Amino acid sequence: xxxxxxxxxxxxxxxxxxxxxxxxxxxxxxxxxxxxxxxxxxxxxxxxxxxxxxxxxxxxxxxxxxxxxxxxxxxxxxxxxxxxxxxxxxxxxxxxxxxxxxxxxxxxxxxxxxxxxxxxxxxxxxxxxxxxxxxxxxxxxxxxxxxxxxxxxxxxxxxxxxxxxxxxxxxxxxxxxxxxxxxxxxxxxxxxxxxxxxxxxxxxxxxxxxxxxxxxxxxxxxxxxxxxxxxxxxxxxxxxxxxxxxxxxxxxxxxxxxxxxxxxxxxxxxxxxxxxxxxxxxxxxxxxxxxxxxxxxxxxxxxxxxxxxxxxxxxxxxxxxxxxxxxxxxxxxxxxxxxxxxxxxxxxxxxxxxxxxxxxxxxxxxxxxxxxxxxxxxxxxxxxxxxxxxxxxxxxxxxxxxxxxxxxxxxxxxxxxxxxxxxxxxxxxxxxxxxxxxxxxxxxxxxxxxxxxxxxxxxxxxxx
Numbered sequence: 333x334x335x336x337x338x339x340x341x342x343x344x345x346x347x348x349x350x351x352x353x354x355x356x357x358x359x360x361x362x363x364x365x366x367x368x369x370x371x372x373x374x375x376x377x378x379x380x381x382x383x384x385x386x387x388x389x390x391x392x393x394x395x396x397x398x399x400x401x402x403x404x405x406x407x408x409x410x411x412x413x414x415x416x417x418x419x420x421x422x423x424x425x426x427x428x429x430x431x432x433x434x435x436x437x438x439x440x441x442x443x444x445x446x447x448x449x450x451x452x453x454x455x456x457x458x459x460x461x462x463x464x465x466x467x468x469x470x471x472x473x474x475x476x477x478x479x480x481x482x483x484x485x486x487x488x489x490x491x492x493x494x495x496x497x498x499x500x501x502x503x504x505x506x507x508x509x510x511x512x513x514x515x516x517x518x519x520x521x522x523x524x525x526x527x528x529x530x531x532x533x534x535x536x537x538x539x540x541x542x543x544x545x546x547x548x549x550x551x552x553x554x555x556x557x558x559x560x561x562x563x564x565x566x567x568x569x570x571x572x573x574x575x576x577x578x579x580x581x582x583x584x585x586x587x588x589x590x591x592x593x594x595x596x597x598x599x600x601x602x603x604x605x606x607x608x609x610x611x612x613x614x615x616x617x618x619x620x621x622x623x624x625x626x627x628x629x630x631x632x633x634x635x636x637x638x639x640x641x642x643x644x645x646x647x648x649x650x651x652x653x654x655x656x657x658x659x660x661x662x663x664x665x666x667x668x669x670x671x672x673x674x675x676x677x678x679x680x681x682x683x684x685x686x687x688x689x690x691x692x693x694x695x696x697x698x699x700x701x702x703x704x705x706x707x708x709x710x711x712x713x714x715x716x717x718x719x720x721x722x723x724x725x726x727x728x729x730x731x732x733x734x735x736x737x738x739x740x741x742x743x744x745x746x747x748x749x750x751x752x753x754x755x756x757x758x759x760x761x762x763x764x765x766x767x768x769x770x771x772x773x774x775x776x777x778x779x780x781x782x783x784x785x786x787x788x789x790x791x792x793x794x795x796x
Contacts, residue, residue, distance in 0.1 A: 353641050361499040361637075361644040368494030372536070373524075375567070383567065386491070386536075390483045398479075405478035406456045409673060412666035413449035416442050434663055441667055441761075448670020451677055463681045473676040473753070477721075481535065481672070481754060482665055488536040489661035493653040495524055496543060499640025506636030516561075516598055518554055526562040534755050537563035539660065542762040548621035552765035553610035559759055560607070560749060560766070560774050561598040564590075565722055570746050576726035577738045582793060586739060589789035593747050593782045601777050606770040613765075664758060671757040679720030679752065683728070689713040703787040706734035711741060715783075718745045719775055721753040739790040740783070747782040750775035 371386045378388055394401060412435065419425050419435040420442050427433070437445070454460040455470035464470050495501065501521035505512075509520030516522070521544070525537050538559050545555035565573075570587060574580050601607060614620045630638075647653070682688045693712035700708035700715075714728035725745040732738050750756050756771050 352638075357641050357645060360647070361503075361640045364494045364498035364644070365500040365503070365640070368491075368498070368500055371491060372495060386487065390487060393483055393487075394479055401479035401482075402456075402475060405474060405482055405669070406452050408478075408482060408665055409445075409452040409670050410449045413445040413670060416445050416666075430659060431662075434659070434666065437667060444674065445667065445670045448673040451673045452670070455673075455677070463685050464677055466681075466684070468684045469680040470673070470677045472680055473673050477672065477676065477753060478669065482669065484535050485539070485664045485668075486661040488539055489664070490654060490657035492536070492540050492543065493647075493657065496540060496547075497643070497647045497653060499643040500524060501544075501549075502639035502643045503636040506639055507632055516557070517602065518557060519550070521549065522554070522558050522562065525558050534563045534565045534749070535664075535758060538755065538758050538762065539664065542764060543660065545762075545764050546615050548614050551612035551614055551620070553607070553612050555762075555764040556610050556766050556770075557598075557602045557607055559762070559764065560771070561594075561601055563755065564594060564749055565746055569722075570742075573723060573726045573742050573745055576723070577730050577742045579735065579738050579742060582739065585789075585793045586743065589786060589793070590743050590746050593743065593785045593789070596785060597747060597778050597781050600781055601774060604777060606773050610765055664761065667761050668754075668757050671761070672753050675757060676721065676753040679717075680724075683713075683717050683720065683724065689716050692716060699783070700737075703740075703784060704791065705737045705740060705787060707732045707737055711737050714741055715744060715779075718748055718779075719751060722746065722748070722751045736787075736790040736794050739794060740786045743786040743790070744779060744782050747786070748775055748778050750778070 371389075372384060374384060376383060376385065376388075397404075416435045416437065419432065420439075424432065425436040451464060451470060452474065455465040455474045458465045467475075501524045504524055505519055505521030507520065508523055512518045512520045512522055525541050525544075541550065541555050541559045541563065544550045545552070550558065564570075567587070570590065571580065571583060574583055574586060579586065627635075648656070690713050693716040696712040696715060697708045700711055705711060710732055711729060714725045714732075717724035717728055722745045725741040729738055729741040732741070750759075750771050756768075759766050759771060760768060
């Protein structure tokens, strides 16, 4: 609904934009916004691969402190868990300080932290059953997953205000709001979420969405839809998955197929349960912050600039934003990482040491045969293993000879979004309205939709 002008600023839509704001106001919007775009959203080539600056920074940090990352990852799981037990069992749990409340997560999360810490100690010192600490199970989580995701969580949470608090989302959202509203039923600012995850990491998109929900810019329904339909793994990670499975020579048509499949899923899945029944409730602490404030005669560009400048003007101090970012990254790291250890160790052990995934994936074999995907018996368990971690289909499917089948396995691993060593546990912890059963249903829906689509694209692309 268009509101009538309430002040002299109503005429802004019919005049030049630049003259309406001081140089300081425009600089506060433009400089952080350009820096955020450069870090998170600008594709660059590095060593022949398409990536973004934030990914290079994360890689650089990981390489510099690589000798210390494994002990640090272990300490992140163990030390906070010990503090959590102490705080939860003493009067300290009543302390109002928000950082102290990080160590009072409730009984369920306390148990998860403790169990995750015990597993971490077993893997680090290689004690207990080998199926826990083997390099193919707990070792994957400690040496491969842990150091990378911890750096992503910290840097993303600290630097994301460049995208969220200085007007970029307001500006972009105003320009493309009609497209996103008609196509996906979402505010235009959700496009920034999509780009942030597609170009940097799925965790970045989820953290961004969570922050926007907590600040009152997304309803619970919108946050759930965005997080489960746009927070795919990054381009760089997608290339890694394709490289593992030996299909990097068709990266561009493969990724175009994945992107188109993702768009189709994002149109269909929110219209089905469970997302269909999510409510447009806003975070109690903030309430709805995104208001309809377009003035009569105001163009979309002028509207975007005005909203952006107002948002930048009202941004908290850099120190306060830094505190919020550190709080968010700590909350995710000390809660999610132990949970990742539990799910990762269990899931990878089931894959490596039991026939469970072979048995559970049996109904998929005739489906894959129907889609004319060769080596269906070997592909089915690899496909199902994606629910544990998105890298598993590529690892388990690397020995498959059929290029079409490998094309589809890697594509579904990216487009499914929900995998339990990272995305799922982060989404549950985010408290935006998603439960475990919701994530399982969304995972099934996305696989059922993406599997025939990617099979079609694979046959078309590889038959020429």
